[in-house]
Amino acid sequence: MKYKCADRGSLRCPCVLMEAGQCYACAMAREGKCDCSEDWQGVCPYNEYLQNGKRAAEGGLSAELPAKIIKVTKYSEQLSVVRLGVTKGFSRRCSRPGSFITAEALGCRVPLSVLQEGWDKDENTVRGWIETALQPAGPKTKELLKVREGKIWHIAGPFETGLAGRAALDRLTESFCAANEIITESPGESPSRGKFLVVARGTAIAPFINIKDRLKSMPDTEIMADDEKLSRVFLEKYMGGTKYETVSLAHDEEKILSAMDGARTIMLLVSPYYVERFLRLRPERKDDIIIPNHANMCCGAGVCGACSYTDKDGVTVRRCKCIL
Numbered sequence: 107m108k109y110k111c112a113d114r115g116s117l118r119c120p121c122v123l124m125e126a127g128q129c130y131a132c133a134m135a136r137e138g139k140c141d142c143s144e145d146w147q148g149v150c151p152y153n154e155y156l157q158n159g160k161r162a163a164e165g166g167l168s169a170e171l172p173a174k175i176i177k178v179t180k181y182s183e184q185l186s187v188v189r190l191g192v193t194k195g196f197s198r199r200c201s202r203p204g205s206f207i208t209a210e211a212l213g214c215r216v217p218l219s220v221l222q223e224g225w226d227k228d229e230n231t232v233r234g235w236i237e238t239a240l241q242p243a244g245p246k247t248k249e250l251l252k253v254r255e256g257k258i259w260h261i262a263g264p265f266e267t268g269l270a271g272r273a274a275l276d277r278l279t280e281s282f283c284a285a286n287e288i289i290t291e292s293p294g295e296s297p298s299r300g301k302f303l304v305v306a307r308g309t310a311i312a313p314f315i316n317i318k319d320r321l322k323s324m325p326d327t328e329i330m331a332d333d334e335k336l337s338r339v340f341l342e343k344y345m346g347g348t349k350y351e352t353v354s355l356a357h358d359e360e361k362i363l364s365a366m367d368g369a370r371t372i373m374l375l376v377s378p379y380y381v382e383r384f385l386r387l388r389p390e391r392k393d394d395i396i397i398p399n400h401a402n403m404c405c406g407a408g409v410c411g412a413c414s415y416t417d418k419d420g421v422t423v424r425r426c427k428c429i430l
């Protein structure tokens with residue numbers, strides 16, 4: 107299978123994978139022979155690499171940035187939201203679907219989905235901010251939550267590969283601009299096939315909240331939230347006026363499967379256990395499903411190998427770099 111790189115042509119390209127001869131986007135780096143078609147009009151990563159003295163681009167490792175903690179809001183023992191000060195440019199880049207950052211804790215990096223981004227303006231200054239939701243699940247997240255307001259997190263990013271399911275995600279992204287397209291492009295189908303379904307549990311709901319305002323105009327959206335690890339106050343605040351139904355993934359499986367059967371695009375923002383379970387029960391829907399992609403990520407930059415994945419052809423890729 108041929109993979110696309112999320113960073114191709116960006117300021118992070120070429121990266122350390124080019125230096126190692128493992129660039130997914132460049133056969134020239136891997137095999138010494140270019141396989142781009144003659145009508146390719148984009149940036150050539152190999153040319154950039156040569157022009158850069160055969161080195162990865164500055165910032166290719168997504169150099170760490172100090173980000174001041176503006177506010178920590180504790181919604182429950184299981185859930186806190188941290189607001190970080192960043193530049194306005196950084197916060198704008200975090201508005202893309204699947205945006206996440208990594209934060210340093212105990213010498214490791216923790217991937218954290220962006221929950222919300224924005225900026226504040228006073229007379230002279232514009233200050234960007236992002237928010238991320240944390241569950242104190244293990245030593246790293248507990249360590250991050252020890253740091254209080256006014257202190258610094260060392261973050262990297264933003265990265266854009268926090269969601270997998272490219273075909274479904276592209277359809278969803280197109281729908282930002284053409285809300286009705288989904289239900290009119292298949293005139294033979296029942297209108298319910300245009301439904302967009304979100305099933306979410308815990309802090310995995312963050313990527314949806316980050317883009318939900320742009321989905322407001324979607325004509326037929328159904329949201330099912332398992333609030334076991336989310337407080338009601340949190341949902342009221344971050345869902346705004348968006349209607350949702352409370353479900354239990356453990357006890358309402360038939361109901362969720364039935365909703366999946368009636369939906370065209372499904373955002374399944376749940377733990378890897380439930381992703382695997384629902385995909386096993388509805389394997390024919392795998393191309394319609396968008397799922398979280400950063401459960402195993404660490405550096406986010408293709409270096410540490412924590413997110414390595416080997417496909418059925420024996421090709422090993424880094425999920426943090428690939429558009430899957």
Ligand code: FES
Nearest residue numbers: 404406409411426
């Ligand atoms: S997270 Fe380190 S290589 Fe992907």
